[in-house]
Amino acid sequence: MSTTANTIDHVTLERLVEAGAVRGADIIGHPGGWGVVVKYGMTERALAARRGAVRTFRKFETLVGYLKDIGIAEYHVNAANFDAAALKTTRVRPDSAERMRSAFEASAQTKRMQQKAAESLADTRPNVSHERAMSSVQAVIDTKRKKHAAKA
Numbered sequence: 001m002s003t004t005a006n007t008i009d010h011v012t013l014e015r016l017v018e019a020g021a022v023r024g025a026d027i028i029g030h031p032g033g034w035g036v037v038v039k040y041g042m043t044e045r046a047l048a049a050r051r052g053a054v055r056t057f058r059k060f061e062t063l064v065g066y067l068k069d070i071g072i073a074e075y076h077v078n079a080a081n082f083d084a085a086a087l088k089t090t091r092v093r094p095d096s097a098e099r100m101r102s103a104f105e106a107s108a109q110t111k112r113m114q115q116k117a118a119e120s121l122a123d124t125r126p127n128v129s130h131e132r133a134m135s136s137v138q139a140v141i142d143t144k145r146k147k148h149a150a151k152a
Contacts, residue, residue: 006044006045006046007045007046007047007048007052007054008038008045008046008047008048009047009048010047010070013038013047013070014070016038016040017070017071017072018071021040021041022038022039022040022072023039023040023041024038024039024074024075024076025037025038025039025067025072025074025075025076026039026075026076026077026078027060027063027075027076027077027078028078028081029077029078029079029080029081029082029083030056030081030082030083031081031082031083031086032056032058032086033056033057033058033059034056034057034058034059034060034063034082035047035054035055035056035057036055036057036063036067036075038072
């Protein structure tokens with residue numbers, strides 16, 4: 001199932017169920033899992049995820065629980081294109097692990113920087129002037145240049 005303009009969001013579906021306007025639902029199997037097509041009035045729409053793409057449920061039991069919770073207990077199931085083997089090889093969000101790893105690394109870096117800032121603020125030694133620090137660094141650079149020039 002792919003992105004389509006003919007979708008319905010969760011909130012709208014709930015309202016239609018409350019109003020008794022839903023006349024049926026089809027659960028459609030595909031290689032990535034299960035999707036839902038809701039029938040109301042003379043219209044059929046696929047259930048959408050938050051970002052507008054057609055929502056896919058990897059587990060049939062999760063979909064059944066979702067439909068039951070919003071008040072749809074009867075539906076038609078079409079498993080012709082369902083492929084259980086594809087569930088093991090396809091991931092809907094393969095970037096999730098990397099995104100979470102990056103978030104944890106950023107959090108750890110922030111904590112390290114906060115700790116260094118706190119240590120610096122707690123340091124009671126007198127401050128060193130910019131000129132003194134720069135002359136000290138320049139002395140190290142000059143020493144390295146002389147040592148490098150002597151090797152050449």
